[in-house]
Amino acid sequence: MSIPSTREGLIVSQRSRDCLLFGKMAARWSSENVVVEFRDAQATAMSVDCLGSHAVLSGRHFLYMVNLEAPSEAPRKIGHHSKWDLGTVQWNPHRSESNVFAASINQRVDLYSWRDGCGEAHTSLQGHTRVISDLDWSWFDPELLVTSSVDTYIYIWDTRDTRKPTVALSAVAGASQVKWNKKNQHLLASSHDGDVRVWDKRKPNTAVEYVAAHLSKIHGLDWHPDNEFIFATSSQDNSVRFWDYRQPRKYLNILSCQVPVWKARYTPFSNGLVTVMVPQLRRENSLLLWSTLDFNSPVHAFVGHDDVVLEFQWRPQKEGSKDFQLVTWSRDQTLRIWRVDPQLQKLCVSDMVEDLMEGMSLTVESEKSLSSQEPEGQHSAGLAADSLQDQDSAAGLVLTQTLQQEFSLINLQIRNVNVEMDAMNRSCVVSAHFGSHQVHLVVKFPAQYPNNAAPSFQFVTPTTIPSAMKTKIQKILRDTSFQKVKRNQNCLEPCVRQLVSCLESDMTQEDSPVSGLFVLSNPVTPSLQAFPRVTNTYGSYQDANIPFPRTSGARFCGTGCLVYFTRPITMHRSAPPTEPTPRSLSALSAYHSGVLTPMKMRSESQSTLRLYSSSPTRSDKDTVSISSFYYKERKSDD
Numbered sequence: 001m002s003i004p005s006t007r008e009g010l011i012v013s014q015r016s017r018d019c020l021l022f023g024k025m026a027a028r029w030s031s032e033n034v035v036v037e038f039r040d041a042q043a044t045a046m047s048v049d050c051l052g053s054h055a056v057l058s059g060r061h062f063l064y065m066v067n068l069e070a071p072s073e074a075p076r077k078i079g080h081h082s083k084w085d086l087g088t089v090q091w092n093p094h095r096s097e098s099n100v101f102a103a104s105i106n107q108r109v110d111l112y113s114w115r116d117g118c119g120e121a122h123t124s125l126q127g128h129t130r131v132i133s134d135l136d137w138s139w140f141d142p143e144l145l146v147t148s149s150v151d152t153y154i155y156i157w158d159t160r161d162t163r164k165p166t167v168a169l170s171a172v173a174g175a176s177q178v179k180w181n182k183k184n185q186h187l188l189a190s191s192h193d194g195d196v197r198v199w200d201k202r203k204p205n206t207a208v209e210y211v212a213a214h215l216s217k218i219h220g221l222d223w224h225p226d227n228e229f230i231f232a233t234s235s236q237d238n239s240v241r242f243w244d245y246r247q248p249r250k251y252l253n254i255l256s257c258q259v260p261v262w263k264a265r266y267t268p269f270s271n272g273l274v275t276v277m278v279p280q281l282r283r284e285n286s287l288l289l290w291s292t293l294d295f296n297s298p299v300h301a302f303v304g305h306d307d308v309v310l311e312f313q314w315r316p317q318k319e320g321s322k323d324f325q326l327v328t329w330s331r332d333q334t335l336r337i338w339r340v341d342p343q344l345q346k347l348c349v350s351d352m353v354e355d356l357m358e359g360m361s362l363t364v365e366s367e368k369s370l371s372s373q374e375p376e377g378q379h380s381a382g383l384a385a386d387s388l389q390d391q392d393s394a395a396g397l398v399l400t401q402t403l404q405q406e407f408s409l410i411n412l413q414i415r416n417v418n419v420e421m422d423a424m425n426r427s428c429v430v431s432a433h434f435g436s437h438q439v440h441l442v443v444k445f446p447a448q449y450p451n452n453a454a455p456s457f458q459f460v461t462p463t464t465i466p467s468a469m470k471t472k473i474q475k476i477l478r479d480t481s482f483q484k485v486k487r488n489q490n491c492l493e494p495c496v497r498q499l500v501s502c503l504e505s506d507m508t509q510e511d512s513p514v515s516g517l518f519v520l521s522n523p524v525t526p527s528l529q530a531f532p533r534v535t536n537t538y539g540s541y542q543d544a545n546i547p548f549p550r551t552s553g554a555r556f557c558g559t560g561c562l563v564y565f566t567r568p569i570t571m572h573r574s575a576p577p578t579e580p581t582p583r584s585l586s587a588l589s590a591y592h593s594g595v596l597t598p599m600k601m602r603s604e605s606q607s608t609l610r611l612y613s614s615s616p617t618r619s620d621k622d623t624v625s626i627s628s629f630y631y632k633e634r635k636s637d638d
Contacts, residue, residue: 034337035304036071038064045311046329049091050098052316054114055327055335058089058103063112065119066335068315068327078112078119080105088135094142100159102145104132109147111159123162127155134177140185148175154190156201167204171197177221183228189245191218196233198245211248213241220263220276232273234261240275242292247487254409255295262286268314269324269340272299272348276309287312287328289340291348295405299347307332403445406490414500430496434503437464441499443492450490454481457495465503473502 041064043057048068057064063078063086080086084106091101099114107128110121130151138144145157152174155165173192181187187208189198194214197207213233220234230252234240240255255264255275262276271293277286287309288298308331315325315337324340404423421428426449430441440460446453457477459470477495484491554564 033304033339034071035334036066036336037334038075039333041333043310043329043333045087045089046313046327046335047090047101047311048313048315048327049101050093050095050316052325055313055329056089056091056101056103056114057329057335058086060085062086063089063103063119065114068337071335071337076117076119080110080121082106087132090135090137092137092142093139094137097142102135102137104135104147106131107149108132109135109145109157111162123159125155125157125162125165127165128153130174133175134179136178136180136188138180138185139182146178146180146188148178148190150174154178154188154199167201169199169201169204169207171207176218179221179223179231181228182223182225187228189221189223189231191221191233193217194235194237196221196231196243196245209245209248211243211245213243213251214239219261220265222265225266225268232264232266234264234275236260240264240273247489250487250489252488253292253295255290256409262308263312265312266292267324267345267348269345270348272345274312274326276312278308289344289348293349294402296408300344302326302328302336302338304336305330305332305334403449406492410493414496417496417500419496428492430499432500432503437503439463439465439499439503443495450485451488452485454478454485455491455495457481469502469506472506473499476502 038057041057041059041062043059043064045058046055048055053068055066055068057066057075061079063080065076065078067073067075080103082105087104087106089101089103092098101112101114102109103112104110107126107130109125109132111123111125112119112121125145125147128147128149128151130149132147132149135145135147138146143159145159146154147157148154152171154169154171154175156167156169158166169190171190171192173195175190175192175197177191179189181189186200186202187198188201189196191213194212194216196211196213196218198209198211200208214235214237216236218233218235220232220240222232224230224232229244229246230242231245232240232242238257238260240257240261241251242253243251255261255273257275257277259280260278262278264273264275266273267289271291273290273292275288275290277288279286285301285303287302287305289300289302290298305328309328310331312326312328315327317323317325322342322345324345326338326340328336328338330336403426407421407423407428410419410421416433418431419428420431426445426447428443430439430443432439440463442458442460443455444458445455449455457474459465459474463470465473476498480495480498481491484494552564552566554562557563
């Protein structure tokens with residue numbers, strides 16, 4: 001966006017101007033939003049100090065200091081002596097250093113002091129050889145600052161000795177963001193394109209954990225305010241994902257959107273999350289408040305900015321106040337202050353959690369009265385343990401999907417398999433036609449699912465498979481579900497795919513190779529009419545136009561060798577079949593159909609073909625592989 005160059009100006013909205021005319025601006029903030037426009041700032045970053053009194057804007061040539069107690073006042077400007085533009089800026093979060101903030105300029109970081117309406121740079125941190133991408137103050141030590149750069153290094157600085165960094169972390173790849181953990185003083189995380197590395201500053205030689213979070217660039221990274229193991233990532237791939245770095249291979253939850261997500265951060269209250277989208281049209285709303293307990297739709301939209309919100313932070317309130325204020329800076333060059341009252345905060349708490357908290361409060365009160373009648377210390381230990389257990393249960397609700405969310409996100413377009421889901425009764429019925437056999441499986445989900453509580457699996461009439469096969473499949477499904485729920489992960493989709501895999505494997509051995517395949521009459525898609533679907537402006541759970549999984553590719557490995565895979569050279573592409581597209585190579589085994597004629601390869605290519613087979617080879621003559629889905633044998637005259 002190009003910003004027109006006009007005279008330095010500041011416009012206060014009519015609503016805010018009325019507040020100024022009648023005085024008592026701070027008092028009127030509780031019921032009004034404040035809007036201030038800076039025409040020539042061209043700022044791309046903002047930070048609010050820990051006292052909530054000032055906001056600093058990182059402009060192209062100046063730092064602009066805004067008095068949040070009187071935003072109508074002209075901002076103070078702090079110049080810098082460099083040909084490079086200002087970058088990231090952040091205040092020190094500790095009250096003892098509330099007058100200090102850091103701002104990056106190309107390869108260095110300048111530390112500023114702001115006192116009595118004046119600011120100046122008093123020292124610089126120089127060590128990076130490429131542009132600095134991010135910086136973050138420690139939540140525990142007011143003297144520690146971490147910086148990340150394109151030069152692949154992450155430096156931890158002690159501001160008492162600025163000659164060189166105290167810790168250097170080598171990430172091999174350049175980092176776009178770095179964030180300190182909010183509960184563990186030793187941990188920090190950095191994002192590298194679509195990946196996240198978790199570091200322990202006491203062990204700088206290598207990362208503690210590596211998380212392949214997204215296939216596209218990560219724009220936002222934020223640690224959970226109450227759990228040292230949890231963080232959220234927002235990405236160009238139109239999603240926000242939630243992770244426990246102890247389980248790096250599977251995200252805990254996902255918020256799916258239709259546009260890229262610029263930032264996603266936890267709120268300082270309840271179970272809220274604020275996201276900034278990158279809408280296709282600038283005037284579309286992009287600032288949303290969500291409840292992490294329900295991602296079907298946002299609980300509130302902050303309407304007002306005419307362009308993308310570049311930065312947002314929470315303004316601390318006076319002690320005892322339950323109101324919060326959200327300060328935002330947009331590319332439309334306006335700074336806005338939004339009131340978030342207790343009624344709005346309550347929307348981020350589900351009835352279950354609210355009832356639980358109220359119950360805990362009543363229990364504590366009743367236990368206090370009982371404890372006065374019991375010997376001292378006899379009951380307090382048990383009460384504390386029960387209280388902690390309840391709090392852990394409430395916290396677990398934040399990290400897992402509800403059953404209805406799991407049903408809406410499930411992706412099961414498998415031939416001749418129908419899944420009827422009923423979220424109200426916490427059950428679903430899986431029906432499958434496999435050759436001459438029918439299977440009807442009822443899955444029931446306990447109230448605690450998936451928090452270490454597995455569903456039950458029961459075959460019902462008119463299931464025609466043998467009893468021995470039923471017992472075997474039930475054991476496999478129980479094992480699969482237990483493996484998932486013990487990590488608080490949803491298990492319906494992997495269990496259904498296990499069911500299909502078992503049926504295909506066992507029936508192939510029992511029947512002929514052709515009759516053991518799924519026979520397609522009409523493609524059957526999962527029935528989702530058993531529960532109401534809530535549509536979401538930014539969340540779309542029905543994907544369309546899915547490309548076929550890649551059948552060729554190449555990439556250089558760490559040793560410099562080129563590793564590649566490809567389809568057999570004797571095969572060429574045929575017309576696409578009229579069946580759903582598999583979502584991954586691992587899902588291809590469910591799509592092998594008698595409608596598609598098995599490939600017949602020349603004998604010299606049989607060994608090559610087996611390398612690409614996603615299911616066991618049925619015979620030397622008739623083999624189904626990845627390539628059979630879209631490729632067929634070339635004619636001899638080709």
